Amino acid sequence: MFAALPRILRTSSFRLNVLYAGLFGCSALILLAVIYWTTGVYISNSLDAAIDSDIAELGNNLQAGGNQSLVAQVKDRVQQTPNGPMYYLLQDPKGQILAGNVPQAHGKDGRFDLKVPRTNSPGAAVRAHGITLPDGKYLMVGVDALARREMHKLIVRVFGLSLAVTLVLAFVGGALMSGSLLRCIETISQTARDIMAGDFSRRIPTRGTGDEFDHLVTSLNAMLERNEAAMEGVRQVSNDIAHDLRTPLTRLHQRLELAQRRARSVEEWRRTAEGCISDMDAILETFGALLRIAQIESGMPVRRFAKVDLSELLRTVIEVYQPMAEDKEQTFTADIVSELTVWGDRELLTQMIANVIENAMKHSPTGASIGLVTSQSPGTIAVAVSDSGPGIPAEERAHVFQRFYRLERSRSTPGSGLGLSLVEAIAALHQTDIELIDNGPGLRVTLRFRAPVQRALAGGPLAQPQTQEESAVGNGAPVVGRRAVQRRGGAEAILSIFLPKIFPGQPCPSAGKVAWEEPLGKKQEN
Amino acid sequence: MVARCQKASLRLKILLIEDDGENADYVANGLREEGHLVAQVASGAEGLICAMGTDFDLLIVDRMIPDLDGINLVKTLRAASHHTPVLFLTALDGVEDRVSGLNAGGDDYLVKPFAFSELVARVAALGRRPHTTAAETKLHVTDLELDLLSRTVRRRGELIELQPREFRLLEYLMRHAGQVVTRTMLLEHVWDIHFDPRTNVVETHISRLRSKVDKGFGAELIHTVRGAGYCVRSPA
Numbered sequence: 063m064f065a066a067l068p069r070i071l072r073t074s075s076f077r078l079n080v081l082y083a084g085l086f087g088c089s090a091l092i093l094l095a096v097i098y099w100t101t102g103v104y105i106s107n108s109l110d111a112a113i114d115s116d117i118a119e120l121g122n123n124l125q126a127g128g129n130q131s132l133v134a135q136v137k138d139r140v141q142q143t144p145n146g147p148m149y150y151l152l153q154d155p156k157g158q159i160l161a162g163n164v165p166q167a168h169g170k171d172g173r174f175d176l177k178v179p180r181t182n183s184p185g186a187a188v189r190a191h192g193i194t195l196p197d198g199k200y201l202m203v204g205v206d207a208l209a210r211r212e213m214h215k216l217i218v219r220v221f222g223l224s225l226a227v228t229l230v231l232a233f234v235g236g237a238l239m240s241g242s243l244l245r246c247i248e249t250i251s252q253t254a255r256d257i258m259a260g261d262f263s264r265r266i267p268t269r270g271t272g273d274e275f276d277h278l279v280t281s282l283n284a285m286l287e288r289n290e291a292a293m294e295g296v297r298q299v300s301n302d303i304a305h306d307l308r309t310p311l312t313r314l315h316q317r318l319e320l321a322q323r324r325a326r327s328v329e330e331w332r333r334t335a336e337g338c339i340s341d342m343d344a345i346l347e348t349f350g351a352l353l354r355i356a357q358i359e360s361g362m363p364v365r366r367f368a369k370v371d372l373s374e375l376l377r378t379v380i381e382v383y384q385p386m387a388e389d390k391e392q393t394f395t396a397d398i399v400s401e402l403t404v405w406g407d408r409e410l411l412t413q414m415i416a417n418v419i420e421n422a423m424k425h426s427p428t429g430a431s432i433g434l435v436t437s438q439s440p441g442t443i444a445v446a447v448s449d450s451g452p453g454i455p456a457e458e459r460a461h462v463f464q465r466f467y468r469l470e471r472s473r474s475t476p477g478s479g480l481g482l483s484l485v486e487a488i489a490a491l492h493q494t495d496i497e498l499i500d501n502g503p504g505l506r507v508t509l510r511f512r513a514p515v516q517r518a519l520a521g522g523p524l525a526q527p528q529t530q531e532e533s534a535v536g537n538g539a540p541v542v543g544r545r546a547v548q549r550r551g552g553a554e555a556i557l558s559i560f561l562p563k564i565f566p567g568q569p570c571p572s573a574g575k576v577a578w579e580e581p582l583g584k585k586q587e588n
Numbered sequence: 589m590v591a592r593c594q595k596a597s598l599r600l601k602i603l604l605i606e607d608d609g610e611n612a613d614y615v616a617n618g619l620r621e622e623g624h625l626v627a628q629v630a631s632g633a634e635g636l637i638c639a640m641g642t643d644f645d646l647l648i649v650d651r652m653i654p655d656l657d658g659i660n661l662v663k664t665l666r667a668a669s670h671h672t673p674v675l676f677l678t679a680l681d682g683v684e685d686r687v688s689g690l691n692a693g694g695d696d697y698l699v700k701p702f703a704f705s706e707l708v709a710r711v712a713a714l715g716r717r718p719h720t721t722a723a724e725t726k727l728h729v730t731d732l733e734l735d736l737l738s739r740t741v742r743r744r745g746e747l748i749e750l751q752p753r754e755f756r757l758l759e760y761l762m763r764h765a766g767q768v769v770t771r772t773m774l775l776e777h778v779w780d781i782h783f784d785p786r787t788n789v790v791e792t793h794i795s796r797l798r799s800k801v802d803k804g805f806g807a808e809l810i811h812t813v814r815g816a817g818y819c820v821r822s823p824a
Contacts, residue, residue: 366684378780382779386789
């Protein structure tokens with residue numbers, strides 16, 4: 063039934079508005095009823111007071127021994143107000159009207175309302191008080207309740223009007239709000255359609271109001287940003303592969319072709335094969351590095367993050383590289399603050415630090431000094447690796463993180479040009495800043511980690527400290543000992559489900575059924 | 589022809605679960621040349637049945653195989669208390685892939701493409717595993733003695749001072765005495781490094797270790813196996 067309505071009337075905000083308007087209307091009606099009733103009572107009371115004072119006056123006049131009888135008094139008053147606002151009725155005990163301007167006879171005691179028929183109008187509503195006098199006569203004094211009637215009319219009119227205005231405002235406001243909501247939604251879905259159509263750079267415009275919609279839009283834009291970066295990463299990798307793998311593959315191809323044309327002896331073929339394998343290894347290394355960078359840039363391993371003892375990690379890496387530096391006659395000094403902890407992936411962090419150190423060692427000459435210094439300030443942990451090598455010219459520093467970028471003078475040294483790209487990718491994943499500055503002489507690479515405390519407070523999966531070991535167990539570590547025993551029951555169940563489905567009616571082959579192939583000939587010794 | 593360390597290498601009963609025919613034949617024939625017995629199956633389901641029904645020394649499992657993928661195959665086996673060592677072969681080189689493979693119950697992980705010498709070395713290392721589970725306190729290779737409790741190394745009774753990491757390196761080599769141990773195996777087990785450093789880290793450390801363990805004792809115990817890795821054994 064909603065589908066037939068215009069779109070704006072189907073929005074949730076409009077429906078909410080109508081609901082509120084309905085609720086408001088109901089409460090207004092209750093209020094109206096209460097006011098209607100209380101003003102009625104109030105006015106009736108004041109009318110009653112006027113009647114009572116008139117009755118009292120009649121009584122007083124009689125008691126004071128005035129020369130007028132009650133009948134005369136009533137007749138006198140009726141003459142003064144033949145058509146209201148005061149109404150009188152005096153009857154003898156038999157019900158005969160003795161005096162008064164009320165046409166019918168009455169006999170009701172107490173306070174009541176009655177209608178007095180009039181000649182030229184529908185009849186007046188009258189508030190009356192009837193008393194049976196000690197001598198058996200019946201006296202009724204009434205007063206026109208016009209004031210009460212008018213007041214009630216007024217109240218109904220005012221309430222009706224304001225209710226109508228409220229409902230109109232609710233509908234109009236609802237429509238307006240829904241309209242603006244719809245426009246926001248429409249902008250978002252239009253952007254989504256544009257992005258689906260291939261325009262990945264599109265973003266949802268914010269309205270600058272800072273409301274929840276802007277908040278949502280900001281989050282969505284951040285998500286789109288992230289997605290675009292991931293897509294860009296994939297595109298970049300395919301470009302890189304085309305660009306940097308084609309060259310060595312071409313070389314490999316040429317080498318093989320050349321051998322096909324020229325090679326005559328087994329020795330020549332063997333040498334070609336060796337060359338091809340080493341070409342292939344280089345290609346695979348580049349390929350692996352590219353994939354790894356792409357994988358890291360896509361942000362995949364974040365859920366493996368755990369608390370990492372950076373100090374211990376640095377010491378291990380230094381332990382690995384220090385002897386190599388000594389072999390190169392480079393001095394490698396390290397000053398590591400104890401108990402530095404960061405959030406991250408241990409393996410990737412190791413690789414990042416190793417790459418930075420390797421880079422420093424590789425590009426520094428014999429006799430150079432390499433230093434690793436850590437420092438800690440609130441919220442930040444800095445690891446600085448400095449060397450006394452040739453450094454990187456300031457204008458080239460921004461480029462060294464690009465894939466396959468190599469300084470002119472490094473072209474002759476081995477390397478894929480991917481080391482620092484990988485460092486940058488890992489750093490970005492860990493929200494770590496990298497700074498390259500002149501060490502005068504040499505280069506100083508500073509990695510600035512955010513201290514884990516802040517990130518833990520930021521919530522999310524990082525909020526619960528968990529060591530790498532614990533998380534490994536949580537993921538289902540190798541099944542040994544007790545765990546294996548506990549799981550056995552489940553395993554039989556799994557097997558009983560699997561096997562009949564896979565091989566219906568086929569028994570498990572026994573040892574005898576496995577076709578053994580004997581080793582091909584005797585082994586040859588080197 | 590892969591360089592070997594010892595004349596009589598262990599003859600292992602290996603089940604190869606790999607669906608790519610050419611690669612399967614390459615691996616199987618290569619391992620047969622090494623003297624192992626190799627049975628081949630091409631699907632996960634068959635592999636599971638064979639592995640459950642026969643007593644193998646080692647399973648070589650490709651991760652992406654039809655019917656039942658390698659990870660679930662190994663999980664199922666492990667859950668059924670089959671503790672045959674498993675070596676995963678895979679083209680999946682993700683940071684997470686290795687961890688998920690090992691968590692599933694795999695004992696080692698080798699990424700395609702691999703050097704055949706790497707496979708042979710890892711197969712040999714895994715094949716020996718069950719025999720070395722007994723608690724050993726001392727490792728011996730001829731006159732070299734490594735005491736796991738006091739963390740000391742002696743050769744001809746003479747104490748050799750080693751750094752902790754050098755001790756671990758020697759320990760790993762001696763645990764696999766007579767077998768080829770590759771660079772990557774050392775990086776993974778001694779330094780817990782799971783990437784390929786482009787510098788000769790292992791060579792440097794081995795040469796340091798050599799200078800302490802072999803220098804001055806005449807007979808060399810740490811041997812370089814060209815194109816494959818290293819091997820600790822008594823002099824030929």
